Amino acid sequence: MDNRRYLLGNEAIAYGLVEGNIEASFAYPGTPSSEITEKLIELSRIYGFYVEWSINEKVAYESAYGVSLTGRRAAVIMKHVGLNVASDAFITSAYTGVIGGLLILVADDPYAHSSQNEQDSRRYAVMGKVPLLEPSSVQEAKDMVSFAFSLSEKSGLPVMVRSVTRLSHSRADVFLKEINYSKRETSFKKAPEKLVMVPANARTSLKVLNEKQKIIREYIEDLPYNEAEKTPSDTGIITAGISFQYVKELKEKYNIPSALFKVGSIPLPYKKLSSFIKNKKKIFVFEEGDPVVEEQIYIIAKSVNPSLEITGKMSGEVPAEGEMSIEIVDNILNKKATQRSFHPLPKRTPVLCPGCPHSGSFYILKKVFGKDAIFPGDIGCYTLGIQTGTIDTCLCMGAGIGTGAGIARFEKERPVVSIIGDSTFFHAGIPELINASYNRADQVIVILDNRTTAMTGHQPHPGVGITATGEKTIDIDLEKLALVCGADKVVVIDPYSIQDSIKKLKEVKDTKGLRVIVAKRPCIFVEKQTGIRFKVDKEKCKGCKLCLEIMCPAISFKEGKAEISVYCNGCGMCAEICPFGAIERDE
């Protein structure tokens, strides 16, 4: 049977995990990593391993670590900023070491396509002193992940595998191996001197961790993913990750004679690289993110070839921000700028969908709390509230509540209204809410409860009553939770009922203390569409443009009158706010 499949990078990684006999996987959704778990959910139905959406990356990490301590193979999957959340557990887990293979799959997002920053996860591998593998293609990603389990067990350390957006979200024809899936019969063994990180044990564990570094370095020298081309040339090109593909394509196109070295790991293969750069005059380094490999090349060159000319991000030729591309590599290797035509065109930035309940919430909040209110925000689709002036800050998961508490301490005259999504609230908002109530913050917290983790592809969370694999589970009531966490007042509104919500929230505005508003209405992708559409009665429309305040992308203006496009999802919010009754159901 032909086992060649057209797979998304993330899907290929999921297959690699199964080829490597994964027994449990833990993750919080985050672009560009989410589809690894989505695929694992599908594959778990065939092979019977455990998959969960955890409430955050720290819990996910600790759970995967726990599975490893029972001797089984586990993975924790996240986007780059998720590792910040998990970092506390991550750093010390290298001290204790692991038993069953433990993989940390981290998807970085150079150019911040869907993120708040462009941090480079490889820095964490260096800080945590654990090996990291970085694939250069979708096929290699699958093979590497399966191999990484054995590297983890051989070194007794968690192993990181770094992906980037252009790998996770690229597709390729991939050869799959036949899967001979098996489970282990192992159990947790007590070893407090190794596993309980009290100071005395931590001190000895650090020594063990440092000694493991020598073993890792030797192991890495023979890794098939660190490869040098045997081309005789005094110019060399070193790539890490997907940049390898850009260089290969250009080498073929222009017959570039330079020797090519593909780096697939951190730490680097020092011996192999020393002999590669020893007799070179010039080296180019191409990698995504920070100049992590490039810095090491400077260190290696110092002893074997001090006069080596190194071109990369540190020398300034390669852009230090954004992602690599074939054009960037082409311009540097061939010293010519690619001609790219440019026309000033209207920008089409992401917008909330037609019928998005967040649009209603933002409209209501603006009407009630006014332009002077401060809206500390958070991470999710609703960050797009930046366009309506109802998101004033965005830092990281959960930050809106803490930031709001700080602002509210000193902005006594202005309403401070923190905005957070339901999934984000479970992820990082609960301690923030408890802190706000414990320290008596005079603040409003709005939980936009659209019954899903919308931005990352509609994954369930503890508020919706189903697990990753579709089983029924506890359904945590946000209203009750907020009261238990110490909110003075909790009000539930339906963002589709604009006038009714405005009335309810005016009362909230006029009181003091910690007030929680739950704006409850499912995302348009969660609830089945009714097929209802709205239309504008051109006779009645006075062209006042008030309907535009809902910021619905299905409404536009043509010849001074509102028009509703075929993309209308039938929420009816515009009809409710039109003062002339000009918007009606399209029967």
Next chain:
Amino acid sequence: MNKRCDILIAGVGGQGIILSSIILGNACILEGLPVKGAEVHGMAQRGGSVEAHIRIGCLYGPMIPVNSADILIAMEPLEGARYSYYLKKGGIAIVNTFQIPVMGETYRTEDMITIIKEKTENIIAKDFTSASIKTGSIKILNVLMLGVAIRYTPLKKESIEESIRQSIRKNFLEINLNALNQGYNLQFI
């Protein structure tokens, strides 16, 4: 035999661009051709400008180099103009003239076509949205435009039909296969 063909699909999030790229990719698998692709997920996808790259016969990276796409499938005229820098000189541009408005901005479809004309005269411009609504649903726009593109790719129509059978749910299969044929039978250039 040259079986390489770089196709860029441009449009607005929600138009079914990713599904088009999966259909093309799986058709390559059926024909035994190497294939690579790249796409956009997450925040960028929410009604924003979206591009998908499909590289038939490609052994390397997923991104089409600038000035080298053989075919541009533009599901919206502004997005067609925006991504036309990928198109090679004299490539094929299949452009849906039906606009998805950008809030607070206006543009003329003719101006967008003029921009694409800087790269090629081989433009098939038509209101494919209205055509797809007539064929049964706005949701089949992606497959209808794919149908128009087939004859300019190295892929057989039968492979794409088989690929559609593999990736689309039974209830929507007939309407999609119908849309593909509608697109395929339009003769323009």
